[in-house]
Amino acid sequence: MADQPDLDNLAKQYLDLWQDHLQSMAADPQVTETMSQMTQMMTGSATAFAALAQQALNAGKQAPGPTAPGPSTEPTHDQTDDGRAPAGPPPGGPGAPTAGAAHGDSDIDMAELARRLDGIERRLAALEAGPGGPRKKSGKSPSKRSS
Numbered sequence: 336m337a338d339q340p341d342l343d344n345l346a347k348q349y350l351d352l353w354q355d356h357l358q359s360m361a362a363d364p365q366v367t368e369t370m371s372q373m374t375q376m377m378t379g380s381a382t383a384f385a386a387l388a389q390q391a392l393n394a395g396k397q398a399p400g401p402t403a404p405g406p407s408t409e410p411t412h413d414q415t416d417d418g419r420a421p422a423g424p425p426p427g428g429p430g431a432p433t434a435g436a437a438h439g440d441s442d443i444d445m446a447e448l449a450r451r452l453d454g455i456e457r458r459l460a461a462l463e464a465g466p467g468g469p470r471k472k473s474g475k476s477p478s479k480r481s482s
Contacts, residue, residue: 360366
């Protein structure tokens with residue numbers, strides 16, 4: 336049977352190799368320039384995304400009125416008559432269809448969720464109780480059924 340390798344020694348060798356590799360990459364001017372450009376691009380993208388997210392958040396808080404027009408009741412090229420996104424790409428352009436706007440009031444959606452969850456809990460209680468529906472607990476032991 337072969338001797339077991341010394342795991343501490345292997346770990347040290349691995350870290351030494353990793354540090355040597357990083358040092359050689361840091362000494363390469365082309366690698367450092369590429370990493371610098373990549374970092375700048377990622378920072379710019381993150382900044383642009385944060386600005387767009389803030390605009391979307393602010394647009395959702397504004398009430399429709401003279402300063403902020405409300406959503407149109409007429410379907411646009413990216414909506415069907417029921418407000419959902421169409422199945423295919425928008426006319427005149429390639430690519431994925433634009434996602435339709437969320438519909439409904441979030442308070443109503445939460446009430447619907449609570450109602451449906453209550454129904455699920457009742458059905459689960461009936462299933463856990465077994466055949467015949469939920470049973471009331473009493474101090475007596477259950478009677479035997481005749482088959």
